[in-house]
Amino acid sequence: MELYEAWRGGDQRAGAALFRQHYDTLARFFANKVQPEHRPELVQRTMLACVEGKERFEGKSRFTSYLIGIALRQLYKHFDRQRRTRERMDYGTVSVADLDPSPSQLAAKQDEYHVLLMALRQLPVDYQLVLELVYWESYTAAVIAECLGIPVGTAKTRIRRGKELLREQIEAVALNPALMQSTVSNLEGWAAQLRERGLTKP
Structure with missing residues (x-):
């Protein structure tokens, strides 16, 4: 927060x-949601929007939460474009794979890393x-709620339901039972x- 206050000053x-x-946090946020050529631009757009709106951030939440919200x-604007x-x-039903169905490099590789990434892309965006x-x-659910502007209870529900859906998608995309079990048994x-x-990265 000290850096932010100094910057604001x-x-x-x-x-x-x-x-x-x-x-790095912003880069990770966009990494599995858009194609590589769009990621630097979206990081830049996020930072620019943060600069333009820096007076609106009053420090009542974490700066990272504010940045993730931006x-x-x-x-969403990228998907609209x-x-x-x-x-x-409706981001509660549509997935990144629906909006941008082109990560052939993920489908071409079958290991736990790529199965997890591909399964995440099949989930509804929310x-x-x-x-x-x-x-x-x-x-935590509390920090996620702060980032997304949703109640903590909603964040907890999405985490729980999201993990259930993720396991289903892993079962769908893994080419064999051994790979599926290996991925599901050690998600974290x-x-x-x-x-x-x-x-x-490969």
Whole structure:
């Protein structure tokens, strides 16, 4: 928060340090939701929106929660641009795979890492969001609720239901029972290793 207050007071070096501190979080947020060529632009758009709205952040929540909230809005805007329609999308039912069905590199590889990434993409966006914040950032339901602007009870429900749906999708995308069982039995472990590997790096 000290960096943010210094930046808000006009210290540009503090602002640069603040964004360096949170860059990896933003990169992970977009990593399994959009194609690689779009990720740097979305990180940049998020940071720009944060700069433009810095006076609106009053410090009542975590700065990271504020930043993730902006990233979420940029993600939705990206999906809207891709679809070229003003029709409101129900992110409780539609998945990233529906909106951007082109990660052939994931389908081509069958190990626990790629099965987990591919299964996450098959979930409705609302559930993918909360699970990736749990797995990639180790966020609690309370922090996720703060990020997404939803009640804590709703966040807990999405986490629980999301894990149920994730197991179903892993069963659907894994090519053999042994791979399915290996992935499901150690979800947190595979997710932690994915985070260390940079999520989508081979």
